[in-house]
Amino acid sequence: MTIAPFKFELQARQARARAGIFHTPHGPILTPVFAPVGTQGTVKAVTPAQLSELGASLILANTYHLYLRPGDELVAELGGLHAFMNWSAPILTDSGGFQVFSLAENREVNDEGVTFKSHVDGSVHFFTPEKAMAIQENLGADIIMAFDECAQPYERQYNESAVKRTHSWAERCWRAKTRDDQALFGIVQGGVFPDLRTQSAHYIAGLDFQGNAIGGLSVGETKEEMHAMLEIVDPILPDDKPRYLMGVGTPADMINGVMRGIDIFDCVLPTRLARHNAALTRTERLNMANAAYSDDPGPLDESCECYTCRNFSRAYLRHLVVAKEMLSATLLSIHNLHTLIQLADDIRQAILEARFDDFAAQFFENPTEE
């Protein structure tokens, strides 16, 4: 594995918070960054052109979903994921580990890999670390993820064997990787248990990935538990590699994450909530189905400069939501993504200008949804 096109350049730091640039073959990622999720090769309800306008610099896609449909080999034949979905900026593919455990049925795990039934058609499949690498190489994202075992996302069991398996799989991913134009990130697991997280962070750090991720958080544990795990893991992971907190989160989660050394975030929340009628601001959620907005002529958020807030009233958005018009998902997705992307950018500027402490303090002064 060579490291050729990838370089993480740290530009500024304040306490544990960092601002940097991660260079990839499809351009730089300015961190901290929020990555919209486009599981099936599309950020739902939003066009690539709209994503660009939002300032998205990195988006996610998913190995499990694209392998099942339309198939990674087809994507490769059609020129890879960037060409297929017409997105020329960086892409990260998740390995499918999480989905195998959260979506697939009848899974059976052993040290070799995972057998599972497709949630699409019930067909049976077998994933191994090597297979997850091969699929991700066919897809061709800039950042690819190690295949991990996310220990029963909704349980809180002390699962040391799952952590050890994740380590062995991480090493197999590292060995199986063949392309040098993709960065491979390892994933720290260990649930809410300090000793497992410590052990996992040391192991993953030792494999010298081009970036490191923290998985298995924000799956039902408390905020205190999540923060504690980040504080344990952070000093162990190499300082000169980007750190990615998988699946997180809300505006407050992002600030809390940056305070604990995180550089990259992704979350389905802004786009999922948009499809479920909610608008996100930095401090609250507005349920746009609420009758209270039926005659409200103002924008979603007075201080927001997104396309939706510049052009549409709350009353109109509420009408679209109640009438179940598709445009409601698009306009709310644009707003919600803007909220998080802009927040990441503001955090970055604050770090670069050495005022992130004040920024965070000011944020938490106001009541938030937490």
Added chain:
RNA sequence: GUGCCAGUAGCUCAAUGGCAGAGCGCCGCACUGUGGAUGCGGUGGUUGUGGGUUCAAGUCCCAUCUGGCACC
């Protein structure tokens, strides 16, 4: 005009003479490496109207109103 059928929640409909309910809607909540999904909670009634029988009537009887159908 005569006969038959039907009137129960905003809508479509349940309910042996025995606590008037469901689905949808409406109001609200949840959603964190995405199933445009789903789950949860709440609001909701002079049973068309007026009498009567009965311990007890949405239910049985009488009258009446409205709608539908059939026949003159």
